[in-house]
Amino acid sequence: xxxxxxxxxxLSVPEGAIASxxxxxxxxxxxxxxxxxxxxxxxxxxxxxxYSNGDKEDGRFTAQLNxxxxxxxxxxxxxxxxxxxxxxxxxxVNTDKLIFGTGTRLQVFP
Amino acid sequence: EADIYQTxxxxxxxxxxxxxxxxxxxxxxxxxxxxxxxxxxELHLIHYSYGVNSTEKGDLSSESTxxxxxxxxxxxxxESARPSHTSQYLCASSGGTLSYGxxxxxxxxxxxx
Numbered sequence: 001x002x003x004x005x006x007x008x009x010x011l012s013v014p015e016g017a018i019a020s021x022x023x024x025x026x027x028x029x030x031x032x033x034x035x036x037x038x039x040x041x042x043x044x045x046x047x048x049x050x051y052s053n054g055d056k057e058d059g060r061f062t063a064q065l066n067x068x069x070x071x072x073x074x075x076x077x078x079x080x081x082x083x084x085x086x087x088x089x090x091x092x093v094n095t096d097k098l099i100f101g102t103g104t105r106l107q108v109f110p
Numbered sequence: 111e112a113d114i115y116q117t118x119x120x121x122x123x124x125x126x127x128x129x130x131x132x133x134x135x136x137x138x139x140x141x142x143x144x145x146x147x148x149x150x151x152e153l154h155l156i157h158y159s160y161g162v163n164s165t166e167k168g169d170l171s172s173e174s175t176x177x178x179x180x181x182x183x184x185x186x187x188x189e190s191a192r193p194s195h196t197s198q199y200l201c202a203s204s205g206g207t208l209s210y211g212x213x214x215x216x217x218x219x220x221x222x223x
Contacts (some may be wrong), residue, residue: 034211041149043200043214051209088153092208096160097143102152 023089
């Protein structure tokens with residue numbers, strides 16, 4: 001079992017819809033959780049971080065964390081074609097390095 | 111403005127050549143990382159460093175080497191480039207306990223012909 005698992009997609013949603021991206025992790029002592037967005041040919045950029053159970057909102061993005069169930073999700077409201085990218089989930093287990101999932105490719109069609 | 115810089119952005123080089131990919135950051139971060147990523151594929155950690163004179167191999171075996179003589183500088187060297195080294199190389203840095211995640215550089219796209 002991989003330490004951080006994501007569905008590779010592609011996840012296709014129409015413009016204006018809510019995109020829901022999910023990530024599960026195996027290590028219960030994980031401290032902090034991150035979502036990165038990566039456009040094709042570009043480097044990952046950090047879009048959300050979350051440390052406590054519950055929801056954290058930033059603009060159109062909401063990160064949700066449930067440590068008991070070991071999952072973290074990212075909701076993108078009012079999805080735009082410019083949101084089409086690969087979204088990487090990353091988990092900080094032991095403060096040495098982040099563990100990345102393989103990423104979920106999101107396609108937002110007009 | 112604090113940032114992390116990678117040079118060159120693109121590199122095409124012949125087989126057998128020695129190359130060094132540069133990575134520098136101005137944020138005073140102790141932790142630095144090198145990842146290799148093929149198009150559409152996942153990130154693979156190849157080297158990391160916790161500070162000056164500290165280097166470790168990552169999860170993916172690599173023929174490259176790294177050095178960390180100064181906090182801000184973490185170059186990656188390939189002694190003899192091969193076509194199998196063709197990939198994108200991403201450098202990242204982080205401070206302290208990784209509470210703020212990584213900051214990534216723009217990457218170097220390497221093509222070995």
